[in-house]
Amino acid sequence: MTVEQMTKVIYDAIDDKLGQDISIINIGAVSTLCDYFVIATAGSQRQVKAITDNVEDEMTKLGLEPRGKEGHGAQNWILLDYGDVMVHVFDEESRAYYNLEKLWKDAPVVDIDTLA
Structure with missing residues (x-):
């Protein structure tokens, strides 16, 4: 799985739980920290947890676990x-x-439609 495909799965998992103002930033263009930041807003603390739980669930289905939380x-x-x-x-x-x-x-902002 490419990093772009991972990013798309993450974006979709956030969108499924009604995450708002989802941004993808190509951090790799300016830093060696990582390739992409996916940033989203939730309407409440409960929704913050629901969104991140859904991201973890979808990534686990692909055999990918977070290195840190x-x-x-x-x-x-x-x-x-x-x-x-x-x-x-x-x-x-x-x-x-x-x-x-x-x-x-x-760092440039990436349009989700240009990924995978």
């Missing part, structure tokens, strides 16, 4: 690290506060 306790920002792809799901307030898109403004 952060934020399950607070549930206002959960990070799933799949190596080449990092998934960030925020509640609305946390997304506005951390503003990863501005922090990584030199």
Whole structure:
């Protein structure tokens, strides 16, 4: 499975749980941290957890487990690290506060239709 296919599966899993304002940033263009960030907003902390649980379920079906998980306790920002792809799901307030898109403004935004 290519990293682009992984990213598409993650995007679809977020979309299935009504994640909002889903962005894909090509971090690999400016950093060696990973290839892509997938960033999404959830309407509540409960939805943050539901979205990340769905991402994990869909990736597990493909035999892929996250290398790391952060934020399950607070549930206002959960990070799933799949190596080449990092998934960030925020509640609305946390997304506005951390503003990863501005922090990584030199990295190009990717349209989901151009992947896999």
